[in-house]
Amino acid sequence: MTEQPSDLHAAVSALVRSYHAAWNADDLDALCALFTDDVHWVNIVGMHWHGRAEVEQAHRAFFDLMFKGVSSHLEEIESVVQLSGGEAIAVVRLRMDAFLQPDGIMKPESVDRMTLVLVPTGNGLRIKHGANIWVVPEAQPFNPVPSRN
């Protein structure tokens, strides 16, 4: 189910590495340059931002508030599915360092699965949609598909 042209996988890998390089350098200019103008983003607690201005405002605010110096580590590009116009749907598993939430509670190191819809541009793939889901550790033993545990 993860069959795709190897060049598409390479392009997804390049985008994901650019994302992590920008994130881990606290470089919001580079990070936000990866979004299309009409990007939508649903973050890990379900906030939905519409368009690059909102997605950028939110990311800059959350870096100022809690993400500066907090690294994200790429674990695996779990799947890449190609759409008819050369777009890709990817699921990326990443590990976030611990960070202090806005409510004052420290979230320990955690794993996320991020869905990205990526579109080809003259500068490589860009992010048209992101939806980032926390992999809740306590829930995983109840996965009904044993091979995915």
Next chain:
Amino acid sequence: MTEQPSDLHAAVSALVRSYHAAWNADDLDALCALFTDDVHWVNIVGMHWHGRAEVEQAHRAFFDLMFKGVSSHLEEIESVVQLSGGEAIAVVRLRMDAFLQPDGIMKPESVDRMTLVLVPTGNGLRIKHGANIWVVPEAQPFNPVPSRN
């Protein structure tokens, strides 16, 4: 940022209504007929299922375990973005009735934001990707984009 042809919005609406009708009737045959063969699904606690066989196995198991008789209510199709091949990326906000989690804890009524990537077929749109995120109530006051609060 939600500009799209009205016929695409109508097609998304039809798919989303079929999804809810099937869900609320506990009709797993109808629900799973909405998935493409190569669907990927990331559920609300971060489980990632690859392909229709796994997605169907997981949904059937979770209906047996906890979702039978638990209704999902469509609140709003918040955005529909068209891709070049006629595919759509939609964000759907829905409200789930309370249900008993596998760990024995009752999850109270909750709101989710579900990202769907939908592809055109001879039978209307079908689901090629789903990523479902819980809208954590306690986190929403910290949304840095005031208009989205």
